[in-house]
Amino acid sequence: MYEPIRTKSVHRMADxxxxxxxxxxxxxxxxxxxxxxxxxxxxxxxxLGDTEAGELIARQVARLRGAPPARHAGLxxxxxxxxxxxxxxxxxxALVVAASRAxxxxxxxxxxxxxxxxxxxxxxxxxxxx
Numbered sequence: 001m002y003e004p005i006r007t008k009s010v011h012r013m014a015d016x017x018x019x020x021x022x023x024x025x026x027x028x029x030x031x032x033x034x035x036x037x038x039x040x041x042x043x044x045x046x047x048l049g050d051t052e053a054g055e056l057i058a059r060q061v062a063r064l065r066g067a068p069p070a071r072h073a074g075l076x077x078x079x080x081x082x083x084x085x086x087x088x089x090x091x092x093x094a095l096v097v098a099a100s101r102a103x104x105x106x107x108x109x110x111x112x113x114x115x116x117x118x119x120x121x122x123x124x125x126x127x128x129x130x
Contacts (some may be wrong), residue, residue: 030104039096044086053116057113091110095114
């Protein structure tokens with residue numbers, strides 16, 4: 001009446017694939033995310049022409065990735081105001097991730113960059129900005 005099953009089932013138990021794919025820890029994921037935000041901030045910082053801040057950011061990216069970052073080669077053509085706004089937002093994202101992974105050095109750098117871009121947007125001067 002019924003034909004017997006001739007092939008293996010395509011369905012598997014969830015436990016079968018637990019070790020089939022590499023998994024990263026939360027700390028590794030946060031490292032990757034922080035390095036990404038800082039690399040994006042580095043690109044905008046390079047476009048603004050701030051070489052000193054760019055070097056500080058590049059050191060943090062290299063520390064997180066284990067290799068020096070690729071530096072920004074092209075220009076977006078955005079105004080300085082737009083670049084400062086974008087950099088401020090990226091530094092804010094980096095600050096949140098750095099705080100969640102308890103990375104003091106990256107958090108201090110990101111907060112300093114936020115202050116510097118806020119000052120650039122409002123026309124204030126910062127003393128000793130990183």
